[in-house]
Amino acid sequence: MVDEFGSGLAVIGKRNPDYVADDIVKGEHVFAEDVMRAGKLYGRILGSKYAKAKITGINTAKAEALEGVKAVITYKEVSTWSDQMLCVDQEVAAVAAVDEDTAERALDLIEVTYNVEVPVIDPDEAMKPGAPNTGVFAGTNVTPTPSNITYGDVAKGFTEADVILEEETGYVARHTHNQIEGFISTAWWQGNDCYIWAGTQNPFGHKAALQAGLTASLKLANPPAGPQPLNKVHFYNHGTGGGFGNKGSSPMNLPCALLSRKAGKAVTLKTTRKIYTVVGVHQYAAKMKFKIGAKNDGTLTAVETTCWSDGGKNGGRSAFADIHKDTWKCANFKSDIWGIATNKGASGAWRCVGHPAAGVLSDLMLEKLAVRLKINPLELRRKIFLPSGAGNINQQNGQPYFSDGIRPCLEKAAELIGYSAKYHEAGTKTLPDGRLHGIGIHARADGHGGMSGARGIIINMCEDGTALFNIGGARNMGGPGGAGAVIAETIGLTYDQVRCGDWGNTDVCAEGGSQGGSTYTISNGAAAMVAANDVRRQLFIVAGSKATGMLQQWARPPEPPNPQPATPVPDPTDAQLDLLEAKEGKIFLKSDPTKSVTHAQVMAAISQPVIGRGVRWDPVLRKDVGGGAFKKGGPGVHKTGAACAVEVAVDPDTGHVEVLNYVNVLDFGRVMDRNAAEGQMVAGLQVEFNQMIYWEDVYDPITGVQMGYNHIHDRLCTSLDIPEDKNVIDMLETIDANGPYGCHGIAEPSVGKACVFLNAVNNAIGKWIIQTPTTPRTILRALGKG
């Protein structure tokens, strides 16, 4: 890895300290549950006992009579709740009390009667003709039509193939979010104004959802009330204890607000670990039937896949179970993805929407093809990946990608782990200690690197020439820091001269969009650049004005005179403004940098506020600087290339897998905030290892109860599992054609390449494990020992 990033830049790419670093190490970074209000109450949720049932009656009298209980609400009062239970622990009621223990005792006193129905837990059972209906779709448990992508002619493509592989995989495991911070909201009211703090990835999204929920729920109140205006919903966020795709919304905001309204006190509503695992979303379990055709030299002629995705109680499908279409060059492609409804918690984004599963399923095809063709897996990838440059296009619609670092990432990962020297055929290398050696490599290009969404940034210049900005997004890694770096670089201030005034505050910040889908740095960075250019222009006009005696380039005065002259003095042209530059706290003439002024001097010459306003559409450049995918299918998207490689040792007697070496490489376009970037990269090993080796939701097949809902059963790697000295990262910069300063989004590809572990384990044992998790038991069974 290079020693320095941001070549030629003063702020971007450097190790800029996090704005809240001091707060964090002192424990003063505020999370939702830390918000204290006098007399605050504590809330708990009562979940359904049954996976499929209709509530026939509910009696809360005893709970309400318990000393210390201040409010009880039921599904009848919460517009987003229902009397139809579709999974165990689906919300039924909620209690607010003087302490957590009292709230939990009160839950036991709520009497609920159910009409219990037969649930369907297993997705294969759900798909069978005549299976009991899960209640998600009318008359079926499978989405009526598949999500389909087709281009070219797969039938023709298969006739051109020398080799055709056709197989069905097992399931890539479903697993749950299990962040240390669950869903937590703290709410209170002042009159008809609702105030709420919550962990979030989308403050404005939470606010809008809460407003809609309150409007609908207040109609159910006694007496009916509402509607709830949007300007009377005040949503705040500072700390979020891990989003990962689960906190784009929160099912706790609405019941928390309603409890608080009913009790007349602030309430912190916090999910227990058991409730959290259900009311959040789950990584889709998915399996695939594939047919892949190729020439003997590895050229792909046709790829046809059918994927079944367990959507839980929303029956959704993994929209990206076919990500290889963005990566593999193949003119003929057909993909059908079916969503299956089951009586379990809903499926949704988990560090991407289905990418980890998609990666496993895609790589199984590729690894098997490599063996069949007797081609080294690295060579096969080199052969089939989309080219860089002119050939780097979306094969479905022909539009170009702005960036794609998959090839340099692949080569770098191979180099760093020594892949070519260490590769061996599957099941052929035993280490001196008797363990089986395996090596795996994986690379992909992710079209998530710059998605859309409204973003706005506001900058206030202070009288001393420093700057404050507000950003409407939550503090996910890379957000405020990346925007701050863009602002400092563009205005020409040092990083320390720019501070984040507030974030996640929907009262004072502009719309911040979603901090998901790897969009934060690029989309908010784009808005930041527009806002900063707005400020830069205002400052330059003054700095170059002859009237100020500073850089003396044009006649236009700092501010319009009063009265205006008959012929107003024109603004300086873009060409004139380009005579100036700003860097490291100074504004100067490009032709003679010794002629300079400070931002403070410029501000002293201005009597009106200097405010920068930025949204993604740049009015000066007349283009969307935030990603190109302003509308879906727009003129090109950003694509983030990533690769990883891992060496493992598998104990054939215990099935235990040890990571010997791991390499994670990613193309950032441009590294914006080095500390944040490294944090994303080092996380890859742990996240991917967890997914492949440990994580699997286990359900009682009869009752639908989720058996593991804590950090013991849903095992999370500890520091003892991660070989820090073997966790090697590299960050490449291919300079994106459109993103601010050349960056694009990176969060998902940095951690979503878990299939590399399966590739390595299969290489070690010489058998095909075609499902996850790859637990010791799975490995031993594959070796014929279990």
Next chain:
Amino acid sequence: MAEVEKKDRKSGISRRDFIKGTGLAVGGVAISSTVLGVACKTTTPTPGANTTPPVSTNTTPVKPPPVTTVVKAPEGVVTLNVNGQKVVMEVKPEWSLAFVLREKLGLVALKVGCDRAECGACNILVDGKQHLACSMMAIESEGRTIVTLEGLASGPNLHPVQKLFLDNSTFQCGYCTPGMIISAVALLTKTPKPTLDQARLAVAGNLCYCGDYTRIVNTIVKGI
């Protein structure tokens, strides 16, 4: 106070039975955070300007004060020694130390991530050793010397371990960081220059979902 007994759904034993079995009684509730002198956050906080904090020059490990004879207080009333100050307060027997420290004394740095001793986010120092506050009862904590993250700094001066984490940007979301720092303090107080294995073991009980173990362990190895 009306008492309502409700059996735990799983074990058939109520928490109240368990506490009674250990000889403690039900008490009332009182809050005396002002005795502690700790500012409780009662209004919506806003982020302040971030300035580089001064560094504490005190690197001498702080020894806990000697344990004194505990005089049994009236039932439900405990005297807690928290961050060098005595707090006299009434607690309910079912309140965990984590709940009391956070919700009654405003010491919100520790987080209750799991409430079952799995995640380490509620890590504090008790008599100089790490303990999980979610699994200690407040009413049993009398006579113990309790130090939370808030008690590490000396006025405006960060503890050397806090400064170590700050200087090395050793956090991501920050939720597990208080517990991590406490674990690091416990190690580095005794072993200022630990090995990689010692650092790894020291935080083995602290879960980090963001996956920052590599940076955390490599930072701790730098020592103080």
